[in-house]
Every structure is written in C-alpha cells, then in structure tokens.
Amino acid sequence: MTQRLRQCPRCGTLTPAGECCGAVLQRAKPWRMTKQLVRNLHIFAMSRKGLDAETYRLQLERVGVTTSKDLRRDAYMALMRNLRALPDSPRWKPRGKGRAVA
Ligand SMILES: [Zn+2]
Structure with a gap:
C-alpha cells in the first residue's frame, strides 16, 4: 500500500508525519481541474494563442489526455508550458479591454 504522504506548505x-515546520499538515487533496482552471485554460489556448479546436485537442493529446477535465497537475503544467511556448494570436490584444473574441 502507498503511504499517505502530506506536503508541508x-x-x-x-x-x-502529521506536522512539519511547527504546523499541523492537512492531508493533501487530490489535485484536479476546477471550472475556473478549465475556463482560464480555454481562454489562454483559444483566445490568446488562437488555437482552433483541432489544434487544442492535439495539445491535450501531447500531455496524455483527451479533455482538459482529465488533466492532473503535472499534465496541466506541461500543457501550459507547451502553450506558453506558442506565439500569441495576432488578434490577441493584451491591453485591449472588453474586446470581443470573433
Ligand atoms: Zn516543513
């Protein structure tokens, strides 16, 4: 059986152990995508990086999932790293406020 490890924040x-650095440690919650993270990811990939649905799906497959809801922390980090390496969409205006996405 795997030992239950807790991470000291x-x-x-x-x-x-139940404590570290003088603080009681909570059992680590399993990391998972929240609705907010999924939303942010979609905005980042589709709006900022300008990926179409197919390209976005390929990016998910590169880190081993078919839907962003299945991402775990490591895969999410890897995906974000891959996306950040892509150029921004020419339609992306970081300073434009309230610009509608076509
Ligand atoms: Zn500690």
Missing part, C-alpha cells in the same frame, strides 16, 4: 517536504 512551508518547506515542501513530503512526509508521513
């Missing part, structure tokens, strides 16, 4: 140590 202060020093980052993974430990089976």
